[in-house]
């Protein structure tokens with residue numbers, strides 16, 4: 001390389017990782033008037049756009065729409081077209097072409113540096129060996145990769161991860177799924193609907209262990225109705241595959257086997273911090289390898305006269321959800337912008353404090369699971385004096401209009417001392433859009449006595465809010 005090429009490229013801010021979170025923080029910092037570079041080693045748009053949120057939801061939606069039409073008397077009922085479903089997915093991921101996202105970066109004036117970013121010192125990085133410096137801040141947004149647990153024979157069996165499962169053009173005759181969390185449940189339902197014989201192996205006693213137990217039970221029953229063999233409370237002891245592409249056998253603890261054509265590993269995520277150089281600037285990692293940050297997303301342990309290293313999104317491990325990562329990114333981008341301008345930033349705007357209240361999340365299975373705040377168990381662990389109110393979703397007239405024989409369940413968790421909601425979970429068809437009302441009530445700490453005056457329209461499914469408050473005693 002010539003002398004000229006070795007000159008460091010210099011920017012106000014350098015963001016490492018161009019997933020949805022990195023893109024967002026870069027955008028905010030750029031809008032604050034700073035020069036910004038974003039470093040990406042694979043696709044601009046990240047895991048979410050190409051291998052996670054977008055393709056999985058593109059695959060699930062036609063399944064939901066078909067079923068919804070089949071549940072309404074008088075509707076002739078749509079028919080699922082597997083090839084059409086895959087084509088829709090292909091369109092959503094633009095056939096793994098990120099030119100749209102790259103065009104956006106060009107349009108707004110953010111510089112894209114293709115390559116792997118590694119921290120080398122205070123405000124200094126290398127991108128595939130090329131030196132890059134940041135005058136004000138470096139923001140890490142490198143996300144996660146799928147965890148492949150150390151089960152003998154598993155790695156050698158070349159299992160699918162979310163990447164293969166969300167991009168495959170082939171529907172395996174038999175699919176085994178290791179894990180029973182969100183990724184496993186959503187993708188098991190997709191492949192069962194597209195024609196695979198699916199077996200789920202989850203080591204915990206139930207599915208969706210981070211949610212209220214009734215949510216995991218409802219999804220398990222629904223998967224079983226779809227023909228999925230759901231085995232809970234059992235772990236894989238070893239895995240073997242016949243030849244490079246032959247059938248794969250999962251040997252279960254305590255005997256029993258699952259034989260399939262492909263095996264999807266969906267047992268959680270591993271932070272993308274290996275080789276990132278966080279320790280080289282005294283930055284701290286958690287035991288699980290996530291970047292340890294304080295409430296303002298500043299990396300803990302980093303020395304210097306003023307903060308310069310931040311970590312947002314999946315890589316800090318606070319909430320592995322796109323919307324929560326982007327929330328952190330907005331706060332962080334604004335904080336970096338204000339500090340670069342020598343202004344004391346607004347603490348409320350630039351601290352993503354709602355992280356502590358429990359992130360809203362929708363599991364896009366049929367039935368959907370939409371939850372915000374704390375589960376009953378989490379609220380008790382927090383030492384809160386709570387009251388739990390449960391109702392079937394068809395307590396609201398709108399549910400019966402949505403689908404004949406509507407099945408579902410709703411729960412609110414009330415902090416009795418504060419008189420506010422701290423958690424809510426809805427399970428059923430089309431409940432996803434109900435959760436934002438819960439988020440507003442929880443984050444806004446709206447007193448139940450005030451919530452009573454927020455009247456839901458008749459006859460919508462939102463009337464479940466009224467029924468829950470009545471059941472509470474209002």
Ligand SMILES: Cc1cc2nc3c(=O)[nH]c(=O)nc-3n(C[C@H](O)[C@H](O)[C@H](O)COP(=O)(O)OP(=O)(O)OC[C@H]3O[C@@H](n4cnc5c(N)ncnc54)[C@H](O)[C@@H]3O)c2cc1C
Nearest residue numbers: 017019021041046047048052117142143313314320321322
């Ligand atoms: C199957 C699946 C479905 C999901 N569905 C949803 C959903 O419906 N809703 C939701 O909220 N969340 C969902 N998630 C979670 C969501 O995908 C993540 O929370 C989100 O992608 C995190 O965004 P991020 O920008 O932090 O990281 P990522 O999207 O992982 O992006 C990180 C980027 O950094 C790049 N990178 C890593 N290291 C380096 C380096 N050293 N140098 C340069 N570049 C680097 C990577 O190539 C990648 O492009 C899903 C996850 C999975 C697996």
Ligand SMILES: NC(=O)c1ccc[n+]([C@@H]2O[C@H](COP(=O)([O-])OP(=O)(O)OC[C@H]3O[C@@H](n4cnc5c(N)ncnc54)[C@H](O)[C@@H]3O)[C@@H](O)[C@H]2O)c1
Nearest residue numbers: 179180181182183184201202203204266267268320362363
């Ligand atoms: N709709 C959404 O919002 C959405 C969709 C998919 C993923 N995500 C996010 O992505 C993250 C990762 O999802 P995930 O499903 O991979 O992880 P997860 O942590 O949600 O679930 C992993 C599951 O695998 C089980 N498990 C662990 N080791 C096992 C083993 N050896 N054998 C059998 N089971 C085992 C765990 O008990 C757990 O139930 C989640 O935190 C979630 O927030 C969100």
